[in-house]
Amino acid sequence: MAILIDPPAWPAHGTLWSHLISDAGYDELHAFARRLGLPRRSFDLDHYDVPASLYEAAVAQSARPVTAKDVVHALRGSGLRVRQAERETVAPLRRRQYLRAEWSGLGALVGIGRTRQAENDWHRLGEHLLTRWNEPHRSYHDERHLEDVLLALDHLATRGERLSPATLLAAWFHDAVYTGAAGDDAGSDELASAHLAAGSLAALSIDAALTSQVGEFIVATTPAREVRDPAAPLAHLLDADLSIFASSPHRYQQYSLAVRAEYAHVADPDFAAGRSRILSGYLQQPAIYRTATAQQLWERRARENVSAEFEGLLQVVTAEGAGSGVRRAAEAE
Structure with missing residues (x-):
């Protein structure tokens, strides 16, 4: 049994990432990831995504440095690989x-x-x-x-x-x-x-x-x-x-x-009005999250996502208000 890691070469979120795998089973992989301090959400069905900042630590804890091709071959050989068509x-x-x-x-x-x-x-x-x-x-x-x-x-x-x-x-x-x-x-x-x-x-x-x-x-x-x-x-x-507020744009x-x-x-205008009030309440708070750790991890991205949704809802509310005004004017005639 071995834990394998390829070089950090995959760009995302302002850094480069490696793939960490086991050639034997997931239990071993999860245990190694915990020792390395990786959150479980870094697990992507058959591997962990590891930031470049943890690559040397992973190797120091006995992960075997290999090439990206070696990682793919090892997953195939162990039967642990999840192909793109199988992900869903x-x-x-x-x-x-x-x-x-x-x-x-x-x-x-x-x-x-x-x-x-x-x-x-x-x-x-x-x-x-x-x-x-x-x-x-x-x-x-x-x-x-x-x-x-x-x-x-x-x-x-x-x-x-x-x-x-x-x-x-x-x-x-x-x-x-x-x-x-x-x-x-x-x-x-x-x-x-x-x-x-x-x-x-x-x-x-x-x-x-x-x-x-x-x-x-x-x-x-x-x-x-x-x-x-x-x-x-x-x-x-x-x-x-x-x-969830701090998820990727696609997940959000x-x-x-x-x-x-x-x-x-619920009709679109009514939903937009109610939902926008809820989101506005979060945006008006000094911080969406209560703990300093959560603020460090999620606050910036959460505000970006919530603000974007709020602006979209506001357009629905504004359009409905304008439409109501037109209808009232027509009825008055």
């Missing part, structure tokens, strides 16, 4: 593997008993949550969002943030109930998710204080809810929940279209 099929499988592994690890972290019954109960709860996250009416608030939140928390951890079990549990439950309620019912999904967490965790004899904290964290994720000076565990969750467009799809029943 493989991505959701990798996502589900990651989520199940994270849930299993979380069980150990919160002290789930080692009896077969306790392990089975924890497993069933995880599968139940994944079923909820994959309900057919969801477009954005699905298991990809759950994965994004967990990956963002992992990214914060690689930068030295200490994650609380309450934060991780709240991440799993925070949109477990999702109906897309708005208006007078806004916040009902978060309350229902908190209620689900309380009942589910109590049934597994999870510490009552921890369970209560999880519920409080979930309610705090209600959009536009004012949360002043949260302690680090809640700040981590709030920052991770909004990490996917996100904004998915949000629109969840409100397909």
